[in-house]
Amino acid sequence: MSGHVAVLGAGSWGTAFAKVLADAGNEVTIWSRREQVAATIRSTGTNPDYLPGLRLPANVTATADAGKAVSGAWLVVLAVPSQTLRGNLAEWTGFLAPDATLVSLMKGIELGTTKRMSQVIVETAGVAADRVVVVSGPNLAPEIAAGQPAATVVACTDTDRATLVQNAVTTSYFRPYTNGDVIGTELGGAVKNVIALAYGIATAMRLGDNTKATLITRGLAETARLGVALGADPLTFAGLAGLGDLVATCTSPLSRNRTFGEHLGRGETLEQAQVATRQTAEGSRAAWPSVTWPGPTGWRCRSPSRSSGSATRASTPGWR
Numbered sequence: 001m002s003g004h005v006a007v008l009g010a011g012s013w014g015t016a017f018a019k020v021l022a023d024a025g026n027e028v029t030i031w032s033r034r035e036q037v038a039a040t041i042r043s044t045g046t047n048p049d050y051l052p053g054l055r056l057p058a059n060v061t062a063t064a065d066a067g068k069a070v071s072g073a074w075l076v077v078l079a080v081p082s083q084t085l086r087g088n089l090a091e092w093t094g095f096l097a098p099d100a101t102l103v104s105l106m107k108g109i110e111l112g113t114t115k116r117m118s119q120v121i122v123e124t125a126g127v128a129a130d131r132v133v134v135v136s137g138p139n140l141a142p143e144i145a146a147g148q149p150a151a152t153v154v155a156c157t158d159t160d161r162a163t164l165v166q167n168a169v170t171t172s173y174f175r176p177y178t179n180g181d182v183i184g185t186e187l188g189g190a191v192k193n194v195i196a197l198a199y200g201i202a203t204a205m206r207l208g209d210n211t212k213a214t215l216i217t218r219g220l221a222e223t224a225r226l227g228v229a230l231g232a233d234p235l236t237f238a239g240l241a242g243l244g245d246l247v248a249t250c251t252s253p254l255s256r257n258r259t260f261g262e263h264l265g266r267g268e269t270l271e272q273a274q275v276a277t278r279q280t281a282e283g284s285r286a287a288w289p290s291v292t293w294p295g296p297t298g299w300r301c302r303s304p305s306r307s308s309g310s311a312t313r314a315s316t317p318g319w320r
């Protein structure tokens with residue numbers, strides 16, 4: 001495909017993914033919410049707030065004007081926090097080319113609707129589901145920015161479109177695998193964030209490897225059961241978007257979700273953990289949906305408590 005591609009969101013993953021796209025030969029425009037970040041990327045080829053040390057290739061530019069970024073782009077990559085996607089996309093939809101492919105990098109579930117990101121995109125942009133591609137896998141942005149070898153899953157209900165995106169993001173260090181299971185690919189990426197919080201808590205509490213192996217194994221089993229109930233292919237959870245991402249996120253000190261959990265495990269409050277983690281830890285939003293996260297009104301609870309649910313018994317059929 002010719003023409004330029006847009007990456008909307010200049011955080012860690014948006015910036016690292018822009019490098020992947022550029023290294024794969026695309027002309028890339030990053031949209032940043034803050035003009036100062038866009039100006040720094042344009043003038044220095046760096047984004048020091050998010051990925052210090054990364055030098056972006058010359059075929060990456062940046063703007064704070066979403067219309068300019070998206071106009072004429074055949075591929076539009078969405079890399080904003082999951083809870084802001086609906087609002088952001090509502091503002092951008094009018095700029096989208098009629099046949100543009102929309103790529104979701106987000107790993108979250110929308111609070112209030114419990115929709116996956118691809119569902120939010122279909123609803124908000126008014127596009128057919130087969131125009132939406134999900135990219136998810138063990139993809140810690142700083143490692144990919146450093147050119148360390150990694151693989152990912154490119155999922156779409158339209159096999160040809162998945163292959164198109166696969167080709168657009170293949171580099172010597174980034175190996176995408178296609179998959180038709182959008183539901184499983186998205187759920188693997190969203191649910192592992194919550195398990196990584198628990199893993200971080202366990203790590204800070206100096207719990208042992210038996211505990212942590214149990215969290216990963218039982219966490220994966222729960223994810224797979226949830227996924228199957230929601231229409232996913234169980235095999236997806238044995239792959240990069242399931243086990244692969246779960247292991248990377250739980251075990252890496254680079255993970256914001258694990259780090260957030262470690263702060264909690266040391267006895268800090270949600271607010272202290274958020275301030276220390278700084279970047280988007282999607283699992284915290286999912287694990288504490290009743291909390292209103294920092295904003296003009298500060299910290300408070302929307303509702304007194306949520307249902308505790310019933311504990312999963314050891315006799316539950318399925319993976320053990």
Ligand SMILES: NC(=O)c1ccc[n+]([C@@H]2O[C@H](COP(=O)([O-])OP(=O)(O)OC[C@H]3O[C@@H](n4cnc5c(N)ncnc54)[C@H](O)[C@@H]3O)[C@@H](O)[C@H]2O)c1
Pocket residue numbers: 009010011012013014015033050079080081082084088105106107108139140141142278279280282
């Ligand atoms: N960082 C990673 O290693 C990684 C890897 C794979 C997937 N992801 C997923 O990618 C998504 C984005 O994460 P990230 O790591 O780039 O986060 P980040 O915290 O590094 O960056 C988020 C970006 O969104 C912007 N932003 C914040 N609020 C906004 C709003 N209201 N409107 C528009 N933009 C806003 C921020 O300014 C920033 O540029 C998340 O769903 C995350 O789970 C991240």
Ligand SMILES: O=P(O)(O)OC[C@H](O)CO
Pocket residue numbers: 107137138139140141193196245248249254255256257258280281282
């Ligand atoms: O830093 P985290 O915890 O958001 O994890 C980043 C990626 O999702 C790992 O694949």
